[in-house]
Amino acid sequence: xxSEREALFSVxxxxxxxxxxxxxxxxxxxxxxxxFPFQAYGCEKxxxxxxxxxxxxxxxxLICSAQVxxxxxxxxxxxxxxxxxxxxxxxxxxxxxxxxxDADLVPGTSMITELVPETRPEQGGHDIRFKPAAKEA
Amino acid sequence: MAxxxxxxxxxYVVGVxxxxxxxxxxxxxxxxxxHAVRQALADAAIPWEEIESSYVANALLGMAxxxxxxxxLGALGKPVVHIENASASGxxxxxxxxxxxxxxxxxxxxxVGVDKPPRSGVFRSPTGIPSLADDAIVPFTHFALLTDExxxxxxxxxxxxxxxxxxxxxxxxxxxxxxxxxxxTLEEVLGGKCISGTLTALQCTPVGEGAAAVIVAxxxxxxxxxxxxxxxxxxxxxxxxxxxxxNDLNPDTALSFTTMSRAITEAQLTPGDLDVIELHxxxxxxxxxxxxxxxxxxxxxxxxxxxxxxxxxxxxxxxSPSGGLIAMxxxxxxxxxxxxxxxxxxxxxEAGARxxxxxxxxxxxxxxxxxxxxxxxxxx
Numbered sequence: 451x452x453s454e455r456e457a458l459f460s461v462x463x464x465x466x467x468x469x470x471x472x473x474x475x476x477x478x479x480x481x482x483x484x485x486f487p488f489q490a491y492g493c494e495k496x497x498x499x500x501x502x503x504x505x506x507x508x509x510x511x512l513i514c515s516a517q518v519x520x521x522x523x524x525x526x527x528x529x530x531x532x533x534x535x536x537x538x539x540x541x542x543x544x545x546x547x548x549x550x551x552d553a554d555l556v557p558g559t560s561m562i563t564e565l566v567p568e569t570r571p572e573q574g575g576h577d578i579r580f581k582p583a584a585k586e587a
Numbered sequence: 588m589a590x591x592x593x594x595x596x597x598x599y600v601v602g603v604x605x606x607x608x609x610x611x612x613x614x615x616x617x618x619x620x621x622h623a624v625r626q627a628l629a630d631a632a633i634p635w636e637e638i639e640s641s642y643v644a645n646a647l648l649g650m651a652x653x654x655x656x657x658x659x660l661g662a663l664g665k666p667v668v669h670i671e672n673a674s675a676s677g678x679x680x681x682x683x684x685x686x687x688x689x690x691x692x693x694x695x696x697x698x699v700g701v702d703k704p705p706r707s708g709v710f711r712s713p714t715g716i717p718s719l720a721d722d723a724i725v726p727f728t729h730f731a732l733l734t735d736e737x738x739x740x741x742x743x744x745x746x747x748x749x750x751x752x753x754x755x756x757x758x759x760x761x762x763x764x765x766x767x768x769x770x771x772t773l774e775e776v777l778g779g780k781c782i783s784g785t786l787t788a789l790q791c792t793p794v795g796e797g798a799a800a801v802i803v804a805x806x807x808x809x810x811x812x813x814x815x816x817x818x819x820x821x822x823x824x825x826x827x828x829x830x831x832x833x834n835d836l837n838p839d840t841a842l843s844f845t846t847m848s849r850a851i852t853e854a855q856l857t858p859g860d861l862d863v864i865e866l867h868x869x870x871x872x873x874x875x876x877x878x879x880x881x882x883x884x885x886x887x888x889x890x891x892x893x894x895x896x897x898x899x900x901x902x903x904x905x906x907s908p909s910g911g912l913i914a915m916x917x918x919x920x921x922x923x924x925x926x927x928x929x930x931x932x933x934x935x936x937e938a939g940a941r942x943x944x945x946x947x948x949x950x951x952x953x954x955x956x957x958x959x960x961x962x963x964x965x966x967x
Binding site: 457459473483485486487489491493495513514515519520522523525526530532533534540542543545546556578 | 719780781832
């Protein structure tokens with residue numbers, strides 16, 4: 451069964467980036483607005499319900515990051531690091547990052563998705579994180 | 588054609604009352620709210636019988652809490668409406684009380700905000716749309732991310748941002764209604780508990796409990812009830828908006844810019860005319876983002892001007908003279924009404940140790956999760 455969380459991404463990436471999970475976003479057929487996450491209630495830009503599901507690249511640039519020192523959720527014991535990423539498709543997402551607490555993260559760093567095992571109950575088998583693309587080298 | 592508040596009959600704030608903001612206690616919300624309303628009635632020097640309509644702001648208490656509180660002033664059968672608009676609940680209640688009086692439906696109306704922290708978290712019904720990391724990125728982390736973005740964009744340090752908290756704690760120390768009434772050094776602010784990113788506990792609002800009330804009246808009401816016109820402060824404008832479509836991770840600032848611009852223009856002022864500003868400074872970075880959105884300085888200039896003292900009481904424009912959300916506190920429902928009360932006290936010249944000299948124009952600004960935004964300008 452696909453969990454609500456797993457509706458956010460596909461394990462199989464985009465054709466250009468097949469080994470990195472793709473984000474599942476939406477595109478309005480009426481006005482072209484691209485957004486994440488996918489929803490079919492109606493386009494936030496124009497109100498149209500002609501919305502299609504699209505795969506968004508799992509690659510982007512880091513806008514900002516922060517190390518969380520005090521967790522508000524037992525599923526995420528502190529410290530952990532989060533960031534805002536602008537994807538190649540223009541979507542802007544916030545995600546947990548797969549980096550060490552002392553990682554040198556500067557705006558503009560290339561980031562890429564990776565699949566990680568889900569540890570929370572009833573959230574499916576996998577989750578995704580973003581990590582610096584440089585780690586690929 | 589659509590009308591602005593300024594196109595309708597003039598509205599004045601004639602009464603202000605508080606129950607001091609404080610950490611959660613066993614005191615009932617009824618006692619908190621009644622304390623603020625009775626103080627506002629005494630301040631206006633009018634009896635409860637003259638209040639024609641009441642707007643009750645809260646976000647955390649649950650359904651229909653107004654009449655069980657107000658009935659203890661005398662259950663007279665007058666209209667009561669509840670307004671929930673997240674952090675901007677009080678601001679929304681104030682706006683609608685003003686609209687009622689400006690339209691001529693009532694001559695005298697009450698806006699009262701009261702709240703207590705919930706015992707087991709805030710309930711928000713699920714939308715059915717999943718999120719990637721909302722459970723890992725709670726509000727304080729959202730603002731930690733914006734702090735990191737601002738620091739990189741304008742080359743300022745986390746220590747610079749902490750100066751906002753030093754200023755607001757100093758102001759709160761002069762406000763008997765503030766939840767935090769202690770001056771703090773930069774070392775104390777930076778050395779406190781680490782929350783998220785570079786934010787420490789003293790740079791984050793303490794969400795507690797309390798109440799704030801204001802009474803608004805028309806010119807006819809002021810004359811009929813013999814209210815001192817010298818202590819009546821004009822509501823020069825009221826503007827409200829909600830977030831527009833887009834992929835903006837900082838919608839509050841864009842929304843604030845638009846709403847502030849409308850409110851300042853409607854009041855026929857320029858940003859430089861503002862003497863006092865109360866902002867939604869729940870986290871230090873918010874004060875500078877929203878202050879810059881008013882147009883009182885260009886983006887990136889807030890911190891250099893803060894260091895010059897421009898935003899202190901006695902400076903070019905006193906920002907958060909009440910202590911703001913960081914020091915005065917943010918009990919949610921009362922907060923926006925408490926800001927209106929602070930502006931009224933400042934423009935009357937009754938703020939004592941935290942008085943901004945010769946204050947003539949003040950602006951109050953709140954955002955609420957959603958996002959929604961409310962801005963009011965008051966003038967002497």
